[in-house]
Amino acid sequence: MVRRVLFFLGVLGLFPIFSSPLRAQQPKPNNPLTDTQKEGRRIFQQRCAVCHTPPTVIAKRYGPALYKEIVEDNEDTIRDTILEGREALMPGFKYGLTRPEIDSIIEYLKTVKRPSSRPNNNQPADNPEQSSGGETN
Ligand code: HEC
Secondary structure, eight states: OHHHHHHHHHHHHHOGGGSOGGGGGSOOTTSOOOHHHHHHHHHHHHHTHHHHSOOOSSOOOOSOOOOHHHHTTOHHHHHHHHHHOBTTTBOOOTTTSOHHHHHHHHHHHTTOOOOSSOOOTTSOOOOGGGOOSOOOO
């Protein structure tokens, strides 16, 4: 009986359900962020991550994934979206964030890698850093 309980606990321990969804969009530690990018990451995690991080077992993602390729060469549109929001879908932040704060978020997003697999709402896209270089860009 005790053994069974231990086994059960062991099985539970293998499930990464409780691993933080916020970690998924952080770049590798050997790829240090500038202070601006760190600031942007902090703000992003506070204000945006609730809708813009990959879905987990327990929570769907509400907004689209945001990463480098979306932001690069598109900064004005991105800044506009952040300022104005998207009607009925995303709040605007023009009164909630300063211009430098928004710029730091954009700088941070430029360091975020595209999730390796197209996240599917049933699957935790927990490990975007794991691809072994076979990514198509
Ligand atoms: C309430 C949920 C929510 C929050 C909070 C939120 N967003 Fe969004 N965001 C969305 C949704 C939903 C969309 C897609 C809107 C659409 O399809 O038109 C979106 C779209 C975007 C886009 C456009 C992506 C594209 O490909 O055009 C950007 C950029 C963006 N959000 C950035 C941010 C940033 C930065 C923050 C934090 C300051 C933030 N969002 C906070 C829900 C949210």
